[in-house]
Amino acid sequence: MGESNNFFKSAFSVDNVIFGFDDGDLKVLLIKRGTAPFKGKWALPGDLVYPNEDLDNAAARVLLELTGLKNVYLEQVHTFGAVDRHPLGRVITIAYYSLVKIANFELTPSSWASKAKWHSISEVGDLGFDHNEILNACFNRLKQRVKSRPVGFELLPKKFTLTELQHLYEAVLEIELDKRNFRKKILSMNLLKDLNETQENVAHRPARLYSFDKVKYERLVAEGYNFAL
């Protein structure tokens, strides 16, 4: 960007790291850019913020346009504003992440994307812009959050088994957990409803299904409760 007597163009955008969990793996939804800059490269979904749109709304809109989903967990993480981060001018971007139940929708790539695809977090390559850095910041925030808030459930279907829940934590935290200790701890919180149902169509002993008791959690929070894994 030039000197002070150049006309100064500035804008703000949001980028949204959309996380999903499938097949024991943490995934992130990337788009293949259909327009310059970085045409043909994978990148995070994002858009400029409209003149009278709040930031959270803009991030939710990006998600809605791509997935059709509303009322999804969304958290602002960090704002990236290096002077030269965008090749076309000064664009600072506010990074968000979302947690979606991956089975709940069909992908509907929008105008700025020629293609959208889930990528395993461990297999994300070189992204356009500073998006690797943004992805990293969001992944780190998620790791932290998952230990101090019951957000992991946002990535699972309503009904889930304890093994699925454990695998989710293992995928997000990138560590292995002891099965018995994990179950002991999570059940001792009394935040899971035992649905008295079991898995169907599995070729082995079917596991019990549980759901997260959000109402109870919020009651406890009001009394000062702190979720901690």
Add this chain to the structure above:
Amino acid sequence: MGESNNFFKSAFSVDNVIFGFDDGDLKVLLIKRGTAPFKGKWALPGDLVYPNEDLDNAAARVLLELTGLKNVYLEQVHTFGAVDRHPLGRVITIAYYSLVKIANFELTPSSWASKAKWHSISEVGDLGFDHNEILNACFNRLKQRVKSRPVGFELLPKKFTLTELQHLYEAVLEIELDKRNFRKKILSMNLLKDLNETQENVAHRPARLYSFDKVKYERLVAEGYNFAL
């Protein structure tokens, strides 16, 4: 703000919550605004981000102009972008906080401030803009940070007593700590250097002085160490 055919003005700013610790109390540095909007009201120090200035630089500049201090702990917290948060147009602001050793400087209020003053965190009144919300977000982040990183030392002089350190934690966390357990825990980290010096000019048994061993801390972090109070 008006409809889409109005000319749209947008800008970004940084606001910096400058924390200090003095007299057993957590303080925040506020300015009395000398110009509209909110002229005469207390507010956070902040400024527009220059066209070719990175965000962290802008926040550091605000601090430098007000205090003359460089190389200060600075952390980005959150970006506030409600459409109507600024009465003169769309201004989104990136909030930072800084931790300064309060005795180290003289206040030199700059152009946008007619007056700067330390306020006890518990006695901050109604601020201009959305600055109460910003202050809150930064205070909450500090509370969290102080438990997981050794940032508390940024608020203390190089040499400090264990009692001072404890009072700092109590002020930030807004809880009381047990003296013996606090000392046991902090000393067991082996991150404090016992300086073999004691306080002078106190009307009672003088306490030993310690300093934080940053070099050792960074060595440990490289090996995977995690500070936790």
Add this chain to the structure above:
DNA sequence: TAGCTTATTGTAAAAATTACAGAAATATTG
């Protein structure tokens, strides 16, 4: 019904946290 696969459960050892009080060091005062 035998074999396969995954689910489910408990206990003992180790580590961390909590609660709690009295003696020691220095300055001040009479």
Add this chain to the structure above:
DNA sequence: CAATATTTCTGTAATTTTTACAATAAGCTA
């Protein structure tokens, strides 16, 4: 200089939390 006032400094036992670890149960398939 002795008595007093103030704050520093230190240890232990009880409790709670965390960790390590493996055998049996349940349902499916062949």
